[in-house]
Amino acid sequence: MEYITKLFGKIDVDNNKVIEFPEGILGFEDLKKFVLMFDSENSAPSGLNFLVSLDEPAFMMPVVTAVSVKPDYAPQIAAEVENAIGPLTEENVLVMVTMTIPSDITKMTVNLNAPIIINTDTNKAVQSVVENEGYEIKYPIYDYLKRS
Numbered sequence: 001m002e003y004i005t006k007l008f009g010k011i012d013v014d015n016n017k018v019i020e021f022p023e024g025i026l027g028f029e030d031l032k033k034f035v036l037m038f039d040s041e042n043s044a045p046s047g048l049n050f051l052v053s054l055d056e057p058a059f060m061m062p063v064v065t066a067v068s069v070k071p072d073y074a075p076q077i078a079a080e081v082e083n084a085i086g087p088l089t090e091e092n093v094l095v096m097v098t099m100t101i102p103s104d105i106t107k108m109t110v111n112l113n114a115p116i117i118i119n120t121d122t123n124k125a126v127q128s129v130v131e132n133e134g135y136e137i138k139y140p141i142y143d144y145l146k147r148s
Contacts, residue, residue, distance in 0.1 A: 006058040007050065008037060018054065019118060022084050025127045026114055031055045034125075036063075036096075036118075051096070051116070062099040069097070069110055069141045075130035081117055085124035094118040098127075100138070108145070109138040 002012050019034045033054040038047075047068075053059035066073040075095070082088055095117055097110040112135035118125040 003035075003054050004057050005052050005060065007060050008052065011035070011037075011052075013054065016123070018123060019051075020124050021126060022124060023126060025061075025116070028053075028059065031059060048099070049096070051098075062101055063096040063116065064099055064110065066095045066097045066110075066112065066115055069144055070112060070139070073112065073135075074132075075112075075115055075135065076132040077117060077128055078131055081126050081128050084126050085117065085119040086122040088117070088119055092119055092121040094120055099141075106142045107140070108142045109136075109140050111137050112139045113137045 001015055002010060004010055013035050017035055019036060021032050021034065023029065024031050031053045034051050035054060037050040037052050037060075047064070049063050051061045051063050066075075073095070077088075095115050097112055097115050100109045100111075102108070112130075114127055114129050114137070116125055116127045
């Protein structure tokens with residue numbers, strides 16, 4: 001299927017690659033269909049990626065895998081998450097966090113408190129606030145990325 005996006009222009013998306021958010025994402029509950037755009041060099045979400053809305057051409061969010069910026073990341077996810085997106089295993093779960101990239105990139109942060117949980121078997125996802133404490137909404141990552 002062909003879509004027009006503000007950032008990437010015209011993109012051709014295989015329907016099997018569409019990620020459905022049954023409940024939308026926090027603050028944008030009306031946006032339900034997304035595609036994960038990878039760095040053109042990679043076929044896996046190991047670097048900077050963009051979660052691009054297929055419902056609203058101008059909407060996209062920079063995302064990164066949670067463990068790529070915090071290797072010990074271990075969020076406790078509410079049980080109802082699996083009700084919405086299907087059973088999760090180590091093999092089918094992809095945990096992404098949204099990034100804020102200000103003009104001063106040394107102030108770059110990720111939201112560890114509300115990760116995006118993707119079930120790669122069902123292509124369904126939710127953004128959910130974690131149940132354990134200690135994960136920041138604005139976790140600084142510039143120094144960590146610089147060391148990597």
